[in-house]
Amino acid sequence: MTPTTPLTPRQRQLFDALLTQFLKNGFATFTIDSAARELHCSKSTMYSLGATRDEIIRRILVSFFKEVTRRTDAQLTHNTSxxxxxxxxxxxxxxxxxxxxxxxxxxxxxxxxAREIYATNTQAATEKITNLIERGVAEGEFRTVNSSFLAHLISAAMQHIQTSAATPEVNAVDAYRELGQLVIYGLYSEVA
Structure with a gap:
């Protein structure tokens, strides 16, 4: 089965259960054997989601980040400032x-x-944010900035949020919210 092959209802049920477990408990210790036991299925059913442990993790994470992208991109379709x-x-x-x-x-x-998938998604997000910044500068809503340098800072901050998630002092949800506020109000032309 390839990652683009549609899932059967049973496979979708397993996939959704794994995603829920990953979001709740992480996935570093994920094994096919333990997942098959916990989800009451055969290992061959589990292997229908991917040929290896890493393929299953990849498929689930790609799906998760596609949903993140769908939700964030939906905010870019409005004709707003x-x-x-x-x-x-x-x-x-x-x-x-x-x-x-x-x-x-x-x-x-x-x-x-997971690092590879996160890096790919971070790069795509940085490009979208940079495009918005460049549009804001061109329209006079944001002050003039070096967008390449700012894109590098945003990418580095997003990577830092990911790697700092191992400490309880960092809440990624709040970190992204704060990064957004820093970017927006650091650029806003009324502040400049």
């Missing part, structure tokens, strides 16, 4: 990550397949 679009984008990002436990966020930075 760049400032409002950025506010909505960061709010949607924070809301989409609310179900993710500290263990899930920690595993995003410690499991290789």
């Amino acid at each position: 760049p400032k409002v679009a950025l506010e909505r984008y960061f709010t949607a990002m924070s809301a989409a990550l609310e179900p993710a436990s500290l263990a899930f966020l920690r595993d995003l930075s410690t499991v290789e397949v």
Whole structure:
């Protein structure tokens, strides 16, 4: 089965159960054997979701981040000002990550397949944010900035949020919300 093959109802049920477990408990210790026992299915049924442990993790995380992207991109389709679009984008990002436990966020930075997926999604998010910033500068809503440098800072901050999720002092949901406020109000031309 390829990652694009539609899931049967039973496979969808297992997939959703695994996603729920991953969000609640993380996935670093995920094994096919333990998942098959916990979800009362055969290992062959579990392998129908992916040929290896990493393929199953990848498929679930890609699906999760596609949903995050769907929710954040929906905020960019409105014909609004760049400032409002950025506010909505960061709010949607924070809301989409609310179900993710500290263990899930920690595993995003410690499991290789997850780091790759997070990095890809961070790059895509940074490009969207940079485009909004450039639009805001062009329309005079934001002060003139070096968008390449700012994109680098935003990307670094997003990577830091991911790697810092291993400490209880950092709440990723609040961190993304605060990053959004820093970006928006650091750019807003009325402040400049």
